[in-house]
Amino acid sequence: MSDRHPYEDRFGVIRGMPGKGRPRDEILAEMKWMGEEEDKVWQTGKCSGTMYCGDMEHYAFLNEAFSNFSHVNVLQRDMCPSASKFESEIIAMTLDMLHADAVGSHHPDSVPCGSVTSGGTDSIVTAMLAYRDWARAEKGITQPNAILPITAHPAFDKGCHLFGIEPIKAPVDPDTTLVDMGFVRDHIDDNTIVLVGSAGNYPYGTIDPIEALSDLALEHDIGLHVDGCLGGFILPWGQELGYDIPIFDFRLPGVTTISADTHKYGYGLKGTSVLSYREHSLRNHQYFTSTDWPGGKYLSPGLAGSRSGGLIAATWASMVSNGREGYLAYAKQIFEASYAMQDAVKSHDELKLMGQPTWCFSFTSEVFDIYHVNDFMKERGWRFNGQQYPNAVHMCVTRPQTQPGVVETFANDLAEAVKYALSPPREQPISGAIYGGVPGGPTPEVGAFIRDVMFGMLDGMQDVPTSPTGS
Numbered sequence: 001m002s003d004r005h006p007y008e009d010r011f012g013v014i015r016g017m018p019g020k021g022r023p024r025d026e027i028l029a030e031m032k033w034m035g036e037e038e039d040k041v042w043q044t045g046k047c048s049g050t051m052y053c054g055d056m057e058h059y060a061f062l063n064e065a066f067s068n069f070s071h072v073n074v075l076q077r078d079m080c081p082s083a084s085k086f087e088s089e090i091i092a093m094t095l096d097m098l099h100a101d102a103v104g105s106h107h108p109d110s111v112p113c114g115s116v117t118s119g120g121t122d123s124i125v126t127a128m129l130a131y132r133d134w135a136r137a138e139k140g141i142t143q144p145n146a147i148l149p150i151t152a153h154p155a156f157d158k159g160c161h162l163f164g165i166e167p168i169k170a171p172v173d174p175d176t177t178l179v180d181m182g183f184v185r186d187h188i189d190d191n192t193i194v195l196v197g198s199a200g201n202y203p204y205g206t207i208d209p210i211e212a213l214s215d216l217a218l219e220h221d222i223g224l225h226v227d228g229c230l231g232g233f234i235l236p237w238g239q240e241l242g243y244d245i246p247i248f249d250f251r252l253p254g255v256t257t258i259s260a261d262t263h264k265y266g267y268g269l270k271g272t273s274v275l276s277y278r279e280h281s282l283r284n285h286q287y288f289t290s291t292d293w294p295g296g297k298y299l300s301p302g303l304a305g306s307r308s309g310g311l312i313a314a315t316w317a318s319m320v321s322n323g324r325e326g327y328l329a330y331a332k333q334i335f336e337a338s339y340a341m342q343d344a345v346k347s348h349d350e351l352k353l354m355g356q357p358t359w360c361f362s363f364t365s366e367v368f369d370i371y372h373v374n375d376f377m378k379e380r381g382w383r384f385n386g387q388q389y390p391n392a393v394h395m396c397v398t399r400p401q402t403q404p405g406v407v408e409t410f411a412n413d414l415a416e417a418v419k420y421a422l423s424p425p426r427e428q429p430i431s432g433a434i435y436g437g438v439p440g441g442p443t444p445e446v447g448a449f450i451r452d453v454m455f456g457m458l459d460g461m462q463d464v465p466t467s468p469t470g471s
């Protein structure tokens with residue numbers, strides 16, 4: 001039995017197609033058991049990010065919405081016009097939240113639009129494809145590059161890797177954690193197709209200077225993608241609540257695309273995100289058609305072929321059931337919990353917040369390795385996300401942390417963790433080996449070793465465990 005396959009002993013391993021089907025109630029009981037076990041991990045409120053909603057009644061509602069269309073493939077739109085209603089309205093609601101109504105004031109000929117994708121990475125990768133093909137068609141660029149902060153999500157690297165775009169990595173200011181604008185300005189050249197800024201970035205939750213990036217994008221007639229995958233569905237409400245959050249959306253004239261994940265703070269089921277565009281002409285570059293295929297005329301809006309009608313329906317249901325009032329109310333609780341947790345961090349001289357975070361915060365230490373704190377907090381059931389260069393841990397505050405008592409428990413556990421880290425029982429923290437960075441950055445040899453370990457982890461997720469006989 002391995003960590004990745006803890007059910008091996010209890011439920012066995014299926015190594016080939018079973019000859020005879022099993023009774024449904026037995027299958028459902030087995031799945032329910034595993035689901036409930038796994039839900040216990042985050043229902044304590046001690047888990048950073050990933051479970052953005054956590055309300056089991058909301059999930060039950062979404063599951064019901066999903067079940068009406070779970071069997072539908074939305075590629076066949078003549079059979080499911082409801083999908084067009086849901087999809088177009090998801091996009092309209094997202095554009096409204098991101099102030100696309102302002103586009104008319106700075107780009108009167110542009111009509112904002114969007115696309116529902118399968119998640120944040122899909123939205124980002126699709127945007128990269130659209131920029132590449134736009135730049136090729138409109139400017140004849142064949143050796144494109146994109147300038148992105150080192151804090152931008154790896155999905156940008158994935159997009160660059162897939163579509164032959166050179167990623168130019170801009171450093172960030174170590175104190176603010178925000179992209180170095182001087183670097184960005186100095187590295188724009190004739191092959192630059194798009195600039196990237198995050199609102200907020202995954203490591204620290206901080207928001208890049210999007211207004212300054214917008215000015216640069218306009219000056220050079222290039223794209224500006226704002227990655228709001230994580231923050232896109234919470235920062236707008238934070239602004240409305242009066243928190244100090246800079247404008248990052250379509251009110252800025254240089255912003256051409258924004259990714260915002262409905263499956264994060266939109267509280268939808270996993271598997272949807274919205275890629276919003278300032279104008280239709282750019283979206284055309286993500287479309288794919290094949291007109292001479294013997295199978296008929298083929299068209300699909302993005303990277304996926306068949307897509308789930310259930311997920312689009314559940315996303316729509318989530319958004320219309322929450323509405324502005326619901327989103328605002330939940331955002332208020334989340335921001336309040338986050339600032340209270342940040343106060344707990346600030347109360348320790350040994351700890352240091354990274355930049356000026358809002359709802360998602362990261363902290364480090366110049367006194368001890370922060371992974372000692374992580375080791376202690378892990379024992380208490382906390383699951384932070386680990387950062388490197390410098391070592392830090394982040395807490396992306398979600399609704400489970402807004403349950404009564406969670407913030408207080410965080411403050412108490414953290415105070416004990418700081419004491420522990422001041423005289424730890426071992427020199428090297430345990431969790432640092434997994435999450436922490438090699439000081440000064442890895443050498444190529446270490447990088448290759450770590451990559452091999454990561455490939456092994458991916459294999460372990462997808463391959464059945466080897467049997468006792470080694471088969």
Ligand SMILES: Cc1ncc(COP(=O)(O)O)c(C=O)c1O
Binds near residue numbers: 230261
């Ligand atoms: C800032 C940011 N961008 C992009 C992504 C990628 O989103 P997904 O995991 O849905 O592909 C994430 C995921 O956490 C993120 O935090």
